[in-house]
């Protein structure tokens with residue numbers, strides 16, 4: 292079944308990871324896909340692999356974002372996926388420099404303001420409504436140490452999802468959010484398995500009820516649901532897609548060898 296025929300989907304940060312798999316599935320479901328990413332080399336290669344269009348864009352830059360939305364023309368689906376988890380820069384609030392704090396806020400949160408603003412204007416002008424998919428994190432659901440700027444952006448995104456849902460629902464524009472965790476992507480590899488202080492065995496046994504990482508394909512299926520008319524009465528929702536990580540109290544009480 293082709294669920295996105297006749298629709299244009301704009302995917303930020305679609306050059307790799309979760310965004311790439313989302314863009315790929317949207318294209319397979321019949322959408323015209325436009326990838327907006329700061330990495331031109333990877334973005335062009337990713338786009339040609341799945342038959343998408345590419346626009347180089349720093350999501351924190353207003354002129355870039357306006358140009359990207361203009362290049363897309365009609366926007367039926369906006370997938371606000373781009374983000375950074377800035378290992379070595381972000382951290383505990385007493386350690387983060389003002390410049391690094393500002394950069395994380397700009398890339399992760401200002402980007403959602405900018406893209407949503409220009410895309411909503413385009414959606415309202417088209418009269419076709421639309422679906423906006425934001426990206427939260429387990430950091431928006433629970434307190435995770437040592438990434439305070441990231442946490443602040445993700446919590447804000449979950450809340451902004453709700454106000455956009457309330458404000459623009461009457462135009463047929465639905466805004467929802469996906470909060471993933473432990474999805475195996477370049478970002479995840481850098482922040483966890485490639486980090487020398489990370490204890491993978493402990494993480495999978497004690498933090499992760501499904502005892503495995505998630506895949507970007509698993510998040511892409513949630514994004515497709517939100518992009519398509521199958522989720523036509525979802526507005527303001529956050530779908531937590533984390534294998535149960537954020538509802539886990541204490542896995543040490545469970546037989547970890549079973």
Ligand SMILES: NC(=O)c1ccc[n+]([C@@H]2O[C@H](COP(=O)([O-])OP(=O)(O)OC[C@H]3O[C@@H](n4cnc5c(N)ncnc54)[C@H](O)[C@@H]3O)[C@@H](O)[C@H]2O)c1
Pocket residue numbers: 303304305306307308309310327328329330348349350351372373374375376398426427428429470471472473474475476477478479
């Ligand atoms: N992987 C996970 O487990 C996980 C967990 C929670 C939330 N998330 C969120 O999911 C989203 C995607 O994560 P991922 O794991 O695929 O990350 P990733 O680092 O693998 O990919 C991110 C993409 O965003 C692009 N990007 C970064 N800064 C940009 C900028 N300024 N302008 C334009 N593009 C930019 C990168 O070039 C890259 O293509 C992010 O918002 C992330 O915070 C991921």
